[in-house]
Amino acid sequence: MIAAQAATDVGGQLLIVSVLVGAVRSGTSIFYAALGETISERAGVINVGTEGCMLAGAMSAYAVTAETGNPWFGVLGAAAVGGALALLHAYLVIARGANQLANGLVIMFLGLGLTSLFGASYVSREINGFKPYAIPGLSSIPAVGDILFNHDPLTYLSFALGPAVWFLLFRTRWGLLLRGAGERAPVLSSYGYSPERIRYIAVGLGGLLAGIGGAQLSTAVALTWFENMTQGRGFIAVALVIFASWHPLWAMGGAYLFGAALALGPELQVRNVGVNQFVLDALPYVMTLAVLVVLAKRSFQRAPEGLAEVFDAPPVS
Amino acid sequence: MSIATLEPSADRTKQSPSIIEVRGLTKRFGDLVATGDVDFDVRSGEVHSLLGENGAGKSTLMKLLYGVYQPDAGEILVDGVVHRLDSPADARALGIGMVFQDLRLIPAFTVAENIALSLPGGGFRYRRQAVERQILDAGAELGFSVDPKALVRHLSIGERQRVEILKVLMSGARLVILDEPTSVLAPQEVDGLFTAIRSLRAKGLAVVIITHKLHETRAIADRLSILRAGRMVGSGIDPTTVDDRALISAMVGREVPPLPVERSDPPADRPAALRVTGVHVRGDGGNTALHDIHLEVKAGEVMGVAGVAGSGQRELYEAVLGLRPLHTGDIHIAAVEMAKSDPGAALALGAVGIPEDPISDAVVPGLDVTEHLALSNLSSLRKGLGIDWARARELVAELDRQIGLRMVAHDRTVADLSGGNVQRVMLTRAFGVDCTLLVAAYPSRGLDVATTRRTQELLLAQREAGAGVLFISEDLDELMELSDQIAVLHNGHLAGVVTPGEVDRYAIGQLMLGGSE
Numbered sequence: 003m004i005a006a007q008a009a010t011d012v013g014g015q016l017l018i019v020s021v022l023v024g025a026v027r028s029g030t031s032i033f034y035a036a037l038g039e040t041i042s043e044r045a046g047v048i049n050v051g052t053e054g055c056m057l058a059g060a061m062s063a064y065a066v067t068a069e070t071g072n073p074w075f076g077v078l079g080a081a082a083v084g085g086a087l088a089l090l091h092a093y094l095v096i097a098r099g100a101n102q103l104a105n106g107l108v109i110m111f112l113g114l115g116l117t118s119l120f121g122a123s124y125v126s127r128e129i130n131g132f133k134p135y136a137i138p139g140l141s142s143i144p145a146v147g148d149i150l151f152n153h154d155p156l157t158y159l160s161f162a163l164g165p166a167v168w169f170l171l172f173r174t175r176w177g178l179l180l181r182g183a184g185e186r187a188p189v190l191s192s193y194g195y196s197p198e199r200i201r202y203i204a205v206g207l208g209g210l211l212a213g214i215g216g217a218q219l220s221t222a223v224a225l226t227w228f229e230n231m232t233q234g235r236g237f238i239a240v241a242l243v244i245f246a247s248w249h250p251l252w253a254m255g256g257a258y259l260f261g262a263a264l265a266l267g268p269e270l271q272v273r274n275v276g277v278n279q280f281v282l283d284a285l286p287y288v289m290t291l292a293v294l295v296v297l298a299k300r301s302f303q304r305a306p307e308g309l310a311e312v313f314d315a316p317p318v319s
Numbered sequence: 320m321s322i323a324t325l326e327p328s329a330d331r332t333k334q335s336p337s338i339i340e341v342r343g344l345t346k347r348f349g350d351l352v353a354t355g356d357v358d359f360d361v362r363s364g365e366v367h368s369l370l371g372e373n374g375a376g377k378s379t380l381m382k383l384l385y386g387v388y389q390p391d392a393g394e395i396l397v398d399g400v401v402h403r404l405d406s407p408a409d410a411r412a413l414g415i416g417m418v419f420q421d422l423r424l425i426p427a428f429t430v431a432e433n434i435a436l437s438l439p440g441g442g443f444r445y446r447r448q449a450v451e452r453q454i455l456d457a458g459a460e461l462g463f464s465v466d467p468k469a470l471v472r473h474l475s476i477g478e479r480q481r482v483e484i485l486k487v488l489m490s491g492a493r494l495v496i497l498d499e500p501t502s503v504l505a506p507q508e509v510d511g512l513f514t515a516i517r518s519l520r521a522k523g524l525a526v527v528i529i530t531h532k533l534h535e536t537r538a539i540a541d542r543l544s545i546l547r548a549g550r551m552v553g554s555g556i557d558p559t560t561v562d563d564r565a566l567i568s569a570m571v572g573r574e575v576p577p578l579p580v581e582r583s584d585p586p587a588d589r590p591a592a593l594r595v596t597g598v599h600v601r602g603d604g605g606n607t608a609l610h611d612i613h614l615e616v617k618a619g620e621v622m623g624v625a626g627v628a629g630s631g632q633r634e635l636y637e638a639v640l641g642l643r644p645l646h647t648g649d650i651h652i653a654a655v656e657m658a659k660s661d662p663g664a665a666l667a668l669g670a671v672g673i674p675e676d677p678i679s680d681a682v683v684p685g686l687d688v689t690e691h692l693a694l695s696n697l698s699s700l701r702k703g704l705g706i707d708w709a710r711a712r713e714l715v716a717e718l719d720r721q722i723g724l725r726m727v728a729h730d731r732t733v734a735d736l737s738g739g740n741v742q743r744v745m746l747t748r749a750f751g752v753d754c755t756l757l758v759a760a761y762p763s764r765g766l767d768v769a770t771t772r773r774t775q776e777l778l779l780a781q782r783e784a785g786a787g788v789l790f791i792s793e794d795l796d797e798l799m800e801l802s803d804q805i806a807v808l809h810n811g812h813l814a815g816v817v818t819p820g821e822v823d824r825y826a827i828g829q830l831m832l833g834g835s836e
């Protein structure tokens with residue numbers, strides 16, 4: 003049980019504020035990945051390999067930052083590698099007709115394997131990563147200032163990216179095309195567009211964002227690299243997309259919710275509250291399942307029509 | 320008059336240049352010659368009607384003009400210049416627009432989003448309000464009422480058709496191809512469409528319209544062409560120079576018999592085939608789609624259902640067959656109450672349905688014709704744990720002969736068939752069983768003259784056999800010819816029940832539009 007004293011401050015912060023700060027800090031990498039996956043699935047391609055793209059991003063960002071000393075180069079590297087891995091998924095799924103779900107797992111293992119291999123030499127390296135930047139004025143607002151205005155630059159970027167992707171999807175012709183490709187590709191073909199090309203772009207963008215999410219994790223939050231450091235965040239992001247009904251702003255809220263679940267454990271520990279560590283570690287995943295079970299029916303009704311093909315497809319024989 | 324005397328027209332559009340012309344156009348699908356050595360042209364400022372049997376190759380020819388297919392031989396000239404149309408984008412760039420027979424809209428999008436998607440250019444932003452205003456303006460100009468904010472999935476087929484037509488017109492086409500547009504429109508709407516087509520013609524645009532209804536061709540066409548089995552049997556004919564019989568025999572290759580006039584009275588001693596009492600039904604959007612409907616269909620009677628598209632026909636069909644829950648009220652089939660809304664319950668009481676949209680409602684992907692027909696007859700075909708397929712094939716062959724709708728080869732996968740051929744399979748299945756109540760939604764939609772006539776005969780045969788027939792149609796002529804009584808729906812209300820001999824089609828139209836008798 004959370005004792006009464008837990009609600010009191012540690013280092014001048016209430017538990018709730020600390021958890022919310024952590025929610026944004028830990029949720030941002032998931033949010034990037036979920037945003038990318040939203041774009042991909044809106045165009046009709048599920049990338050279960052998002053986890054692999056995040057890992058690839060986390061490791062590339064770390065390595066490039068270690069070599070160049072500039073975390074922004076790390077972000078560029080992460081975006082490129084995450085995007086490239088996703089494009090491989092797109093190629094195998096679109097051009098070679100591979101099963102989306104099975105192929106996604108392949109991408110995940112590829113990301114895991116490659117990053118273990120190439121990342122090994124960086125495990126004990128230190129980097130000069132992103133530092134929190136307190137926005138003058140805003141960051142001194144009580145509570146809110148700490149929660150929203152004392153973060154790394156990638157987090158600030160993500161604040162803008164959520165609404166930007168929403169705008170792109172729902173208020174631009176490009177968004178109409180992208181969503182159209184995910185709903186009924188033949189309709190786009192009959193206007194002379196290529197749904198395949200749109201899907202390549204969407205899946206590539208999705209991987210790119212997942213890569214940046216990985217970069218945020220390794221070069222802004224953890225400031226370290228170790229094997230399989232994303233620990234399922236990519237899978238949570240995929241689940242989150244469904245929970246968010248393929249809506250970028252809902253995905254933002256969902257990501258922070260999971261971020262809060264991730265942050266709760268450490269914050270309780272700092273306050274010496276006796277909760278089973280196993281329970282705390284499992285919390286984000288249990289939450290994912292619970293939310294999916296509760297919301298699945300409502301959510302799936304809003305699934306892009308093109309995704310139905312994936313789920314209805316007969317098993318590969 | 321014989322086919323040989325069908326002469327090319329010498330009408331007033333003779334002088335206008337051909338916007339599009341094809342020479343020796345041939346398209347094969349495997350061994351099948353869908354269009355063979357076809358010559359055809361359309362002039363600006365004309366309405367050109369393309370007639371032909373189901374499967375004659377009309378849609379294929381139009382898809383060649385729209386760049387969906389590429390010809391195996393022959394050439395296409397636009398404004399007198401030979402063009403290769405590698406994709407619809409090429410055709411659209413040349414000002415050719417097409418409304419497909421199977422509608423091409425995204426159900427999860429709003430009307431405005433669908434139209435914005437189809438409009439060429441238009442910049443980076445999707446300006447929702449601007450597009451919505453444009454749609455309202457264009458709709459008003461054409462006499463269509465459409466709600467740009469409505470989700471397409473909530474629209475009926477007729478309403479979707481209107482959106483399709485608006486879509487092509489708004490994308491600035493000079494040549495508008497309409498593949499059987501009127502088959503889903505109510506008479507008033509057909510008039511509206513024709514008014515719109517005339518105003519397009521007045522602006523110098525060219526329109527190709529595929530239709531099965533000769534009176535429509537006569538009402539709108541400046542010239543007509545006839546395809547039969549992939550060949551042009553008459554090209555660019557002036558409609559005033561030919562009579563209907565000559566046209567029909569050119570299309571069909573034989574004469575079509577008239578419907579029997581003599582009909583027996585419904586037996587008085589049998590319970591009503593269908594009794595609908597105080598039924599309210601919710602629509603897909605949660606709105607009330609049917610209000611307090613009271614309706615009785617006697618055994619051995621055809622009750623027609625008329626109404627503008629989207630007046631509650633689909634909901635009535637679904638409610639009666641247990642496909643949609645009743646909010647209040649009850650439904651009796653042969654005097655037995657349908658306990659709950661369950662298609663199995665309706666089936667068990669002897670109700671059979673012919674669905675409005677067989678391709679999405681009744682086709683099981685992957686199954687062939689024999690399997691589809693065996694589905695409705697499984698118990699009698701059981702052999703051990705399996706199905707006696709040899710027997711099934713025999714039965715289907717026998718059924719096909721008896722029903723006479725000339726289905727395609729019985730081993731073809733139904734999902735791959737054209738709309739008209741799917742409809743033949745569905746009709747054969749429905750007419751092949753003895754029923755108490757037959758609920759037929761637009762059974763002759765998309766069918767050619769001869770098949771339509773056969774379908775009508777089969778409906779009357781069910782009536783003679785003592786079934787009650789609830790017959791939903793958009794074709795008032797057909798409704799008046801077949802029905803003992805016609806129930807008119809308006810906006811989910813029963814606007815009235817009339818007897819065809821006692822009122823004319825204008826009175827029915829009045830009820831359809833919400834006026835009184």
Ligand SMILES: Nc1ncnc2c1ncn2[C@@H]1O[C@H](COP(=O)(O)OP(=O)(O)O)[C@@H](O)[C@H]1O
Nearest residue numbers: 348353371372373374375376377378379380737
């Ligand atoms: N994509 C296709 N593949 C194979 N056969 C086709 C295809 N499209 C049409 N057909 C066949 O070509 C013939 C002409 O079809 P269609 O042009 O749709 O006829 P219509 O529009 O006059 O009813 C039919 O026999 C049809 O089955």
Ligand SMILES: [Mg+2]
Nearest residue numbers: 377378420498
């Ligand atoms: Mg056709």
